[in-house]
Amino acid sequence: MSLFPHRHLLGIERLQPADIQVVLDTADGLKEILDRPIKKVPTLRGKTVVNLFYEASTRTRSSFEMAERVLSADSLSIAAATSSAQKGETLLDTARNLEAMSPDLLVIRHASSGAPHFLARHCRFAVVNAGDGAHEHPTQALLDALTLRQRKGRLKGLRVAIVGDILHSRVARSNLWLLSKMGAEAVLCGPPTLIPPGIEALARVTHRIEEAIEGADAVMMLRLQLERMAGGFFPTIREYHARFGLTGERMKRAKKDVLILHPGPVNRGVEIASEVADGPFSVILDQVTNGVAVRMAILYLLLGGSGEAAA
Amino acid sequence: MSRLLLKGGRVVDPARKVDAVLDVLLAEGVVEAVGKKVNARGAQVLDVKGLVVCPGFIDLHTHLREPGREDKETIASGTRAAAAGGFTAVCAMPNTEPVNDHAGVTRLIVGKAKAEGAVRVYPIGAITRGSRGEELAEYGDLREAGCVAVSDDGRPVASARVMRRALEYAKAFGLTVIDHCEEPSLADQAAMNEGPVSTLLGLRGAPAAGEAIMVERDVLLAELTGGKVHIAHASAAASVDAVRRGKARGVRVSAEATPHHLLLTDQLVKDSEYDTATKMNPPLRSEADRQGLLQGLRDGTIDCIATDHAPHTVDDKTVEYDHAAFGIVGLETAVALCLDRLVGEGLLDLPRLVALLSTNPARVLGLPGGTLAPGSPADVTVLDLARKRPVEPARFESKGRNTPFAGWQLKGWPVMTIVDGRVVWKDARK
Numbered sequence: 001m002s003l004f005p006h007r008h009l010l011g012i013e014r015l016q017p018a019d020i021q022v023v024l025d026t027a028d029g030l031k032e033i034l035d036r037p038i039k040k041v042p043t044l045r046g047k048t049v050v051n052l053f054y055e056a057s058t059r060t061r062s063s064f065e066m067a068e069r070v071l072s073a074d075s076l077s078i079a080a081a082t083s084s085a086q087k088g089e090t091l092l093d094t095a096r097n098l099e100a101m102s103p104d105l106l107v108i109r110h111a112s113s114g115a116p117h118f119l120a121r122h123c124r125f126a127v128v129n130a131g132d133g134a135h136e137h138p139t140q141a142l143l144d145a146l147t148l149r150q151r152k153g154r155l156k157g158l159r160v161a162i163v164g165d166i167l168h169s170r171v172a173r174s175n176l177w178l179l180s181k182m183g184a185e186a187v188l189c190g191p192p193t194l195i196p197p198g199i200e201a202l203a204r205v206t207h208r209i210e211e212a213i214e215g216a217d218a219v220m221m222l223r224l225q226l227e228r229m230a231g232g233f234f235p236t237i238r239e240y241h242a243r244f245g246l247t248g249e250r251m252k253r254a255k256k257d258v259l260i261l262h263p264g265p266v267n268r269g270v271e272i273a274s275e276v277a278d279g280p281f282s283v284i285l286d287q288v289t290n291g292v293a294v295r296m297a298i299l300y301l302l303l304g305g306s307g308e309a310a311a
Numbered sequence: 312m313s314r315l316l317l318k319g320g321r322v323v324d325p326a327r328k329v330d331a332v333l334d335v336l337l338a339e340g341v342v343e344a345v346g347k348k349v350n351a352r353g354a355q356v357l358d359v360k361g362l363v364v365c366p367g368f369i370d371l372h373t374h375l376r377e378p379g380r381e382d383k384e385t386i387a388s389g390t391r392a393a394a395a396g397g398f399t400a401v402c403a404m405p406n407t408e409p410v411n412d413h414a415g416v417t418r419l420i421v422g423k424a425k426a427e428g429a430v431r432v433y434p435i436g437a438i439t440r441g442s443r444g445e446e447l448a449e450y451g452d453l454r455e456a457g458c459v460a461v462s463d464d465g466r467p468v469a470s471a472r473v474m475r476r477a478l479e480y481a482k483a484f485g486l487t488v489i490d491h492c493e494e495p496s497l498a499d500q501a502a503m504n505e506g507p508v509s510t511l512l513g514l515r516g517a518p519a520a521g522e523a524i525m526v527e528r529d530v531l532l533a534e535l536t537g538g539k540v541h542i543a544h545a546s547a548a549a550s551v552d553a554v555r556r557g558k559a560r561g562v563r564v565s566a567e568a569t570p571h572h573l574l575l576t577d578q579l580v581k582d583s584e585y586d587t588a589t590k591m592n593p594p595l596r597s598e599a600d601r602q603g604l605l606q607g608l609r610d611g612t613i614d615c616i617a618t619d620h621a622p623h624t625v626d627d628k629t630v631e632y633d634h635a636a637f638g639i640v641g642l643e644t645a646v647a648l649c650l651d652r653l654v655g656e657g658l659l660d661l662p663r664l665v666a667l668l669s670t671n672p673a674r675v676l677g678l679p680g681g682t683l684a685p686g687s688p689a690d691v692t693v694l695d696l697a698r699k700r701p702v703e704p705a706r707f708e709s710k711g712r713n714t715p716f717a718g719w720q721l722k723g724w725p726v727m728t729i730v731d732g733r734v735v736w737k738d739a740r741k
Contacts, residue, residue, distance in 0.1 A: 134514075196509075
């Protein structure tokens with residue numbers, strides 16, 4: 001019986017609480033490798049990983065690459081801008097061609113929700129979802145959880161506010177699943193135009209950021225994609241920041257030991273004021289470090305490492 | 312010309328309130344007699360004991376794809392699919408390439424159908440040139456060439472002014488305007504129904520209200536103009552409600568629903584993990600919408616069941632969900648789905664289903680048929696209510712394999728299709 005009984009990581013929704021526990025525990029164990037003078041273990045030697053990124057990404061892609069290198073997997077990264085997608089090749093053709101080179105695992109980031117499921121259905125390799133449309137971004141939720149657990153010692157019973165553009169956010173969806181599975185309480189906040197229908201069945205929704213922050217153990221700020229303004233979701237950036245932004249003034253209502261998370265990249269002065277992003281409650285850079293550890297854990301668990309990982 | 316006697320079947324002809332074991336004699340392309348003991352000396356006899364004999368089924372909403380997209384379907388393959396699905400006639404939507412917006416295209420379709428078609432083909436002309444929603448097409452010419460209605464199906468008529476003019480102008484030629492109702496500004500880039508399921512899947516949704524808004528508008532415009540409007544593939548409960556209120560006021564409005572909207576909901580998009588066979592326009596809606604459609608079916612608000620048969624190539628569907636083509640094939644599954652899931656489950660009785668598939672489609676567009684009254688066209692659909700088999704896309708006559716019903720085990724299938732007195736399809740499966 002495997003510790004992690006899944007062939008792919010397509011989303012948090014289908015994971016059991018015990019699966020999440022295993023990923024976080026494994027990441028905790030592997031994280032120590034990153035503090036060693038020689039940051040490399042032979043765990044995934046001989047395994048091949050392809051990182052296929054159809055959307056721009058700095059953090060997630062470099063985090064996966066780092067995790068692959070530390071575990072000694074052979075990896076190759078493809079950005080859609082330089083690939084055959086530019087020449088009109090279909091996603092399936094690209095994947096089938098990669099499959100012919102026998103990779104063990106493929107990490108995919110794609111603007112279309114469900115693209116990882118599509119590849120999982122049609123190809124032999126294991127698939128890790130590195131963000132699909134507005135659907136899920138499971139490794140982000142896992143690294144957020146690892147960060148919360150390190151700082152708070154638990155997930156159960158925590159109150160976490162998720163603030164911003166919930167409608168278009170895969171980070172919000174993955175976190176919502178994860179928090180509810182682990183017994184934490186999520187509160188969603190944003191303008192009504194950016195709250196998707198039916199989400200209130202999964203979490204409490206408020207349109208007042210003060211209410212969301214009050215009593216929260218952690219506040220997750222979401223990136224506001226500036227092109228949403230053209231879609232008429234809100235009138236101006238100025239009003240957005242004034243009504244829904246996380247400012248130093250609003251932080252006064254928060255618990256004294258509140259944590260501020262942000263998946264990046266940050267729009268300073270839009271969803272979050274610089275003084276908060278850089279302030280004492282911010283764990284934004286911890287998230288980045290934990291991102292590598294969580295991705296190491298996922299690769300290890302899916303590729304059936306040799307067992308010497310935590311050695 | 313040969314004479315054909317269908318002997319000993321259960322004849323269901325809702326137009327004449329007939330449901331009894333009778334013989335049906337077809338001769339010279341028409342129904343010659345229906346009765347207990349028909350004298351049919353010299354006729355070829357088909358024993359249909361234990362089977363149901365109905366006036367031929369008419370599909371108001373078929374995409375034959377020819378001319379222009381013969382890789383998806385042709386008039387030959389599409390009409391073979393119709394025959395194999397128990398349809399004796401199909402109405403061909405005009406969104407071909409080029410669009411059927413002038414008599415030349417109509418004549419091409421009519422000519423091809425005569426030469427290669429397995430069943431009758433009634434072309435539908437475009438409401439506007441190129442279905443662009445701007446200038447009206449030439450309805451007089453279209454009618455003369457053989458069009459039985461006009462529609463910009465797939466492209467809702469966004470402008471209320473254009474829709475008003477279409478409803479007015481069509482009156483001169485007795486044409487019904489069939490509208491694909493969807494307010495475009497509410498459906499921008501949508502891949503499915505908007506609701507809790509689209510939220511979880513992270514797919515862009517189109518709200519049911521976007522359809523109902525345009526149905527309300529069309530009902531009001533039909534009332535204003537005295538024109539005749541037919542609502543294509545109603546999918547929202549609020550649309551049914553709008554039609555119901557319009558009918559109560561005496562507005563000349565009719566509506567159709569598809570088997571997939573009657574049987575499936577948007578939950579299937581999630582349960583199938585983004586299977587593109589669940590993607591169509593209008594999209595699968597909520598359970599409340601589905602119940603609203605069933606209610607409309609039972610109380611007569613919805614007049615017809617139509618397939619919206621929309622064949623696509625494998626390549627069109629084997630892509631990311633939001634890039635996949637809209638639509639599923641329906642001709643070879645519709646009747647069995649209705650027999651199993653609507654009649655079999657007790658939601659409708661058989662005469663009512665026959666009315667929805669034959670009598671009413673004929674009445675809505677003023678087409679020949681829809682009854683077995685003597686003198687009617689010799690178009691007959693024969694059903695075997697006991698026949699059980701699975702839906703097998705690999706054996707479809709259609710070029711399209713895009714169906715969410717693959718593998719469904721269904722009871723009750725068409726087994727013979729007769730057009731103009733000739734058997735054009737007979738179930739040869741064991």
